[in-house]
Each structure stands twice: as C-alpha cells, then as structure tokens.
Amino acid sequence: MTMHVDQVDVTVDIVATLVQEQFPEWSGKPVRRLSSTGTVNAIFRIGDDLSARFPLRLADADDTLAVLEREARASAELARVVSRFPAPEPVALGGPGAGYPMPWSVQTWLPGTVASDADPSGSHAFAEDLAALVAGLREAETLGRLGEGRGGVLTHHDDWMAQCFEESEGLLDVPRLRKVWSRLRELPRTDADVMSHRDLIPGNVLVAGDRLGGVLDTGGFGPADPALDLVSAWHLLQPGPRDVLRRALGCDDLEWERGKAWAFEQAMGLVWYYVESNPAMSQMGRRTLDRILESTE
Template sequence: MTMHDDQVDVTTEIVAALVREQFPQWSGKAIRLVSSTGTVHAIFRIGNDLSARFPLRLADAAEVLTVLKREARASAELARVSRFPAPEPVALGKPGAGYPMPWSVQTWLPGTVASDADPSGSDAFAEDLAAFIASLRDADTRGRRFSSENRGGVLADHDAWMAQCFEESEGLLDVPRLRRMWSRFRELPRTGADVMSHGDLIPGNVLVAGDRLSGVLDTGGFGPADPALDLVGAWHLLRSGPRDVFRRTLACDDLEWERGKAWAFEQAMGLVWYYIESNPPMSGMGRRTLDRILESME
C-alpha cells in the first residue's frame, strides 16, 4: 500500500538506470533499497558509502530541485556544526528512466536507527541527544528567522491542521481530551529568539550504537526555529527517567518544556490517523508519543 495519493513508484531498476546514465563512475556499485518507515523519500544505498534519496510525492521538477538544493546547503551546514556524524551532500541527480523529479546523493552513515534499536531507557543517550541539540543551538543563525509553514513558528498557526486531525481521529483516540489539550497548548507564549534546529527528531532520524547516539539523519530541514522545536525528541525518543535527564542537561524552563511538548503533540496527532494503514510503525510512533504526553499530565 502506498502512503500518499500522489506517490511516485521508485524501484531498484529505475535507480540503477539513473546511476548508469548520470553517474557512470558508480555504475558498478550495488543498488539496494533501504527499509525505512520514512514518509518523504525512498532511500537506496549505492555501494557501501553513498545513499540516494528520491522524493515520493509527485511535484514540479523545478520546485523539487529548489528544495533539494536548499536541503543540501542545510545538510552541509549542520554537518559542520554537529557534535555527531551527519550525512554530507555529494550530488544532485536529474529526472530520467521513468522517474520524473530530481533526486539527491549523500554520504551513508553506519548505525542502527532508533526505531530498530530502542534507546528510550538510556540516560547516556538522553545526554547525547541534549548535547546534539545544544551544538545546533550554538550555531549562528546569521540573522535568519523561521519562515516555513511547517512546525517551529507559531503554535496557533496549526489550528486548521489540528482540526482535521481531530476529525480524522474520531474512533481512534480520545478526541475530546486531546482537543482540550490543544486548546491549552496553542496559547503557550513564545519568549525565546529563534535558534538553529534539526526540526524532525523522530526515531527514524537518529542512529544508535549500543545505548549511545552515533549519528543524525534527515538533516535537510536544519534552520532557525522556536528553541522548543527540537524538544520533540524528548517525547518521540525517551521514557520518563531519561527524559528528565535530557531536560536537566538542556536546562529547559517550564514554558520551553511545555512548548516542546506542544510541538510533539502537533506532530504525533497527524501521524496516528494518516499512516494507520499505509505505515503502521509511523502511526504507532505517533500513538506512543501521545501516550507519553498524556502520562506526563496525569
């Protein structure tokens, strides 16, 4: 089952043909689909050192190219400031071989994603995650401010999306209780200036070795945002004990902590219903995050 109505099919054969046509220097390398719960890209390994990312949702090729170039710049910038390994951009591919959009190539990072090697009970992982976020916050925004329609700006700007999520979640979740929570979350004031943020710290975007953070993926969204945005990782990735360690390490005050909870709530509400049939692990992650938030408020 596809995840999106406008999803584009990408196969190993298509990727191999694109590599042969556009990057013949890699044509002898094995092409392998990477199993992933990701919802934005299909990911293929090229040999042992590279990965190719193919946008899944059909869009105008010129617009996709603009996005991929912006993401490459953001990924390169994050890799320079991160205390932990992150993929670095290598090349941009063109449409071809039946695939209608540009695509990207970056370095491959070894490791196991947190959705497969659950680090949620590790204090050491919580400290690592906080250290990663702190290294991003220390990066210079160079005068840039949040300018996206995504998460990271004004909570109340997401009211229409949340209304749809509540409607779609009838029969799946305790919607009256969740509506009351959002009515409180959306009014939390913003006090801190934008800081540089990863923007999507979910289990599928972090790598684990043992019980430690070993790398961070999906870094193309690196940019200025609400300082509370990356605190979503506390709810997506950690149980209560390590979550407390994470908070102490970052020295979050009550307001920032609640806003981080609000951003995690907004993200999780969209995951549960949208992916319930097409991507059950992603839907389950959203439900687990909501459960953690609800437990914290009892």
Template sequence: MALGEPGAGYPVPWLVQTWLAGTIATDADPASSESFAQDLATFIHALRQADTAGRQFNGRGRGGILTDHDEWMETCFHRSEPFLDVPPLRRLWAHLRTLPRTSPDVMTHGDLIPGNVLVSDNRLAGILDTGGFAPADPALDLVAAWHLLRKPTRQLLRSALNRDDLEWERGRAWAFEQAMGLPWYYADSNPPMALLGRRTLARLLDPDG
C-alpha cells in the first residue's frame, strides 16, 4: 500500500496500479530480519502521521476498549479447550484487559498479520488488505510485533517506534485478542491460520519467545 495525501480532509490509500513483487510473510518468514523490523517501524510510523480529520474509532472490531471483548474471549477460551492449555491464557487476559488507554486515536492499518504483509529479500515489500485503514488505538498496529517478529527484532521495532510500557502492553493485548480466535476457529478450514494463532500465543506467553 502506498499512502496518498489526504483528500478533502480524509486520508485514503492509493489504489495499487502495478503488481508488487513479494511473498506473503506466512511463507517468507521475516521474523529474524532486522531490516524488515526497521521497515515495519517506518510503515507504522507513516500511518500514524496521517490526519484522522477529527474522526475516532467507529466501535467495530479491535481498536477501542479492551473489555468490550470479554464475551468474545470467553467464547475463545471455551472453544480452545480441546486445542490449548487454557488456564494460563485466561490469566494473561485477566491482566491485559485491565490496561488503561491514555493516547488518542491515530490512523492504523488494523490487521497487520503475516498474510497481509509482502516480503522480498527479508525486506518489507508491500501491505495488503488496506480497507480497514481508520482511526483506532495507537497500540493496535503493534500486533505485528508478536505476529511477525521474534524477541530481538520485536525489541528493535519497539525502539524504532519509541513506545512506552503501557502502549506496548496494550499492543500485546490486541495481539492476544486476535490470536485467541485462530487455533479453534480455523482448526479444520485453514490450518496455516490456526498455526499462526498458536505461534503468536506462544510468543505472548513466553517472555523470551
């Protein structure tokens, strides 16, 4: 995605007119690439600089109030019992859901998972699925840190974006909320998505992951 200049006061993505070379990050894993982490930080920073034109989070999906997702998380915990060790996951959500919000909305992609990220030579080559580009919690796009990176490159991303402890933990919360829906929901229909959820959850649970 290339971000265009705001039109009529509203920032909108340009249409991609040419083919972008690259492989989705599900297949070309860039988790250990420092160059990719730097590219990702540059991209997220650029999104944040776009003008919200006074708009705020619309109340749908991720990016608002964490506790609004309690019912969904309870469904995920129940449905995950055949697949995952649920008690430590419940304990993690009990902590993450209480994290306060202190920063105003910024423009976000909203779904920075491996399937929406193109990689070429361990560099960020493009971003897919830009229809969710909208104002939301500044922590929302930090989900990429756990979906896409291992600990050393994750810390590089954090340093490049200069995020404080609270916003970083809220990013962890949104990654957790998203990942909990994947292993059980896609167990049969989309095994790679189920595997993504398991991998992200493992990273979220392991401080060295």
C-alpha cells in the first residue's frame, strides 16, 4: 500500500538507470533500496559511501529542484554546526529521467542504526547527547531568517488539528485529546526563533550503543520556536532520560510545555494518516501521545 495518493513509484532499476545516465562515474556501484519508515523520500544506497533520496509525492520539477537546493544548503550548514555528531553532507543533484519525473539528491552515507530500530529511550547518556545536539543547533546564527509552518504559531494549526481529531474517531480517545490540545494551543510564545533540526523523530537519529551516533534528514535545518526540537523528549525518551534532557537544556515550564505541544501536534497527524500505509510511523505517534498523556495526569 502506498502512503500518499500522489505517490510516485521508484524502483532499483529506475535508480540504476538514472545513476548510469547522469553520474557514470558511479555506474559500477551497486544500488540497493533501503527499508525505511520515512514518509517523504524513497532512499537508496549507491555503493558503500553514498545514499540517494527520491521525493515520493508528485510535484512540479522546478519546484522540487528549488526544495532540494534549499535542503542541500541546510544540510551543509547543519553539518558544519554540529561537527561533534556525524550528519550527511550533500554531494549532487540529479534530474528527471528513466520514468522518474522529478529531481533527486545524493548525500554521503552514514553507517549506524536508527533509533526506531535500536531504542535508546532509557539511556541517560543518549539524553545528554541529544541535549548537546539541540544546544549546538541553537547556537547557530539565524542570519535574519524567520521560521514558518510547524514551529511557528500553535493556533495556526487549529484547522489541521480539527481534521486530525475527526479522522481519529474510533482510533484514539478523541474527547480526552481535544481537552489536551485546548490547553496546549494557548501556550504563549515569548522567545525569538533559534536554529532547529525541525524533525527530531526516531527515524532521523542514529544510535551507537547507548549514545547518539549521528543525525539524519537534515534538510529542514532552519529557524523555529526554540521549543520545536523538544519534540525529541516525547518521541525518543522515557521519563528519567527526559528529565535529563530538560535539565541539560535549562528549559523553563513554558518552553517545556510548548515542546510538548509541538510533539502532540505532530503525533496526532501520524496516527490516522499512516495507520494502514505505514504502521510503524502510526505506532510512533501513539507512543508519543501516550507519553504526553501520562505526563499530564
């Protein structure tokens, strides 16, 4: 089952043909599709040191190119900012061809296990590393850039949340969740934007033992509410390590609750949208909501 009604099919044969035609210097490298819970790109390995990302949802080629160019700049910037933790670096951009209608991107490959496969949620050391990552991102200059979308104004997401509550009837305790959102949505915003990863979920974090081994999907790096990267506290951590993260970052009550609000907004969309097409992502949303509800009791 596809995840999106406008999803584009991408196969190993298509990718191999694109590589051979557009990057003949890599044509001898094997191409392998990676199993992933990701929802935006199909990911393929090219040899041992490269990965290629193919947008899954059909869009205008010029618009897609602009997005990929912006993501490449963001990925390169993040890699410079957090040199302590490995991050993929942009290598090249490919064009449409071989039946695939949009541009695509190539990055360096990072070895490791994503946190959705090697659960670090009980590790205090991992929480300390995660706090160091978030703090390092926050230290980068916004250079006058302003955030938009998620990580902006909570009440701007009311229409989306109304749809989520409607679609979640029969899946979740919607009346209880509506009450939680009615409180979270009113939390005031007092701090200026800081630089943020913007999507610190388990599939975007690498684990090495019980430590943070690297960070993935870095193309969204940009300005946002300082609380946005605190979604990681709820997506990735159990209560004890969650407290370690909070203390390490020095979060006050308002910032902490706004982080909870952004995690809630994201998780509500994951549960119903991916319940059949990406059960692992849907289950992650449920787990995050459970953690939030437990913290409010």
